[in-house]
Amino acid sequence: MTEVASSAEGFPKKVTYCGVCSLPPEYCEFGGTVKKCEEWLKQHHPDMHEKLYSQETIEQNLSTLSLEAQKRAEKDSQKKAAKAASAEAKAQEQRANSKVLIKRVERNKRKYVTAVQGLEAFGLDIKKVAKDFGKKFATGSSVTKVPGGGEEITVQGDLSDDIYEYVVETYKDIPEDNVECIEDKKKKGGG
Amino acid sequence: MFKKDITTGAKSKVKSSAQRGIRAKVLEEYPRLEPYIEEIMPKKEQLDLVKLPDRVSVYTLGSTPLFFQHMDDELLPHLSLVHRYPSCFPRLRIDRGAIRFVLSGATLMVPGLTSLGGRLPNDPEDEEGRYGEEELDAGEVVVIEAEGKENACMVGVLKMGTAEMKKVKKGQAFEAGHYLGDGLWGLNLG
Known part of the structure; x- marks a missing residue:
């Protein structure tokens, strides 16, 4: 050299x-x-x-x-x-068009899981967000595949209101109007 | 090599023995980094290995990328490292007209280096000796600077020796490398 x-x-x-x-x-x-x-x-x-x-x-x-x-x-x-x-x-x-859906899904009569969809449209890494949810709410939280294609975050427990608040507060990129809570009564006998 | 945006794969810690190996290899390849090696990769710090698509891996320290490597080829410095220690690597310069092609990921052609604005080793217009005196051979790792710019814009492996370039004055000069604004540059190592 x-x-x-x-x-x-x-x-x-x-x-x-x-x-x-x-x-x-x-x-x-x-x-x-x-x-x-x-x-x-x-x-x-x-x-x-x-x-x-x-x-x-x-x-x-x-x-x-x-x-x-x-x-x-x-x-x-x-x-x-x-x-x-x-x-x-x-x-x-x-x-502007995409929405974040927070769904409360009944799992077993009084037990619920919360599914969060559409976060990836806002440039978030859903794996990391799932981890954060788990840490924040001290519950199990994972990324699961949706039958129609794509992925969602599943958080154990009925946390729809808490997640709504958390999402609006931490991710300022997401306008509040684009976050929506819905209750999903998907039931397959055996409750 | 990184024309498209890339997503990182698994991140793993590098064994301390492997870390010593990397350090030795870096020093062997870039002896001019010797005075700064302790700053670049301190002995005590834990290096990480991040896997990328196409069998490329990047060695990082915390969230700063240091070197990247395709399979077991040479370790190439990441441009942010080159910017910090510019004079530690063999350098060439391209003329202004070639910059926009390089930054959009085209293969660098020899005329960009041999023209008036370009610099090869032993250039009569290179008064400071900035670009070295020895001819470089094909296969060497070289940093590309640009006419009128301070910082380097590309890192790559020479496809043709510089002596040959001066004679032939056409053809491809580089294997696909790492340039400013490519996928590797925009990589977010959180």
């Missing part, structure tokens, strides 16, 4: 990452969410923003490419931005 002249720098080097696209800010321009990244940087690291988004730098960046390549790059980045925007809109719509 070769000698490195710059090894005198202090390490580890601290690198700032963009809060929007998670790349180092200098690469934001390739991420498709440039506008948002720029705003974020302006708010959180104004000095860096000045350096990266000054007129001078932008011009310098452009001058290194040929005219044709510039146009292509421009087109490409626009496409990318549009794609990112539409993906976000889609995710938001899905979020």
Whole structure:
């Protein structure tokens, strides 16, 4: 291996990452969410923003490419931005449409289990949420498969109201209107 | 390699004997990390091994990924590690035009390195000696930086020696690697 002249720098080097696209800010321009990244940087690291988004730098960046390549790059980045925007809109719509259902299922006359469906639409890892439910309510809690496909969390005991409260409080991403409690009287003899 | 978003598989603790092995291997492959190895993977700390799809595994310390590996190939550094210790790895530089292709996961082609904005070892325009003097051979692990940028944007294995690149000036330069914004980068290790 070769000698490195710059090894005198202090390490580890601290690198700032963009809060929007998670790349180092200098690469934001390739991420498709440039506008948002720029705003974020302006708010959180104004000095860096000045350096990266000054007129001078932008011009310098452009001058290194040929005219044709510039146009292509421009087109490409626009496409990318549009794609990112539409993906976000889609995710938001899905979020608005999907519901979290909390079902109280009668198991054995006075005994109940609570089934929670639809949490995964809000980007939650249901395995982890199941574990949290179990810890919070001190009961058994597991992820079970639903016949129609997909998975739900089954919590032992009648906890529908508690879970409702807990879900609304801990996961701020989920609007309260989208959480619903229903009572399910599924009974197959033998009670 | 990680073009799509990936989900983590099982996470397990690394045996301390295996941990010593990894440490030795890292030092052998990247001797310039020696002064910092104690910061990167302290002897006392417990490393974790996270399995990913396609037989890739990642070694992590707490929630920071350190190295990843496909089957028993070379240990490749995660980009966040490269960002922290940039001068400890052999580096090359690509020109500005190639950045957007690299960041969308394309194979890096040689012209991106040989053109005016790119840098290979022994480049006449490389005054600081930043990119080394020795030619690199195919199969070596190399970090890719970009023209006008401070931080690295890709890690990969060379497919063609740098001496050959200078002669041929076309073709693929890299095996699929790990780039900024790919699945491995966006991985959430909770």
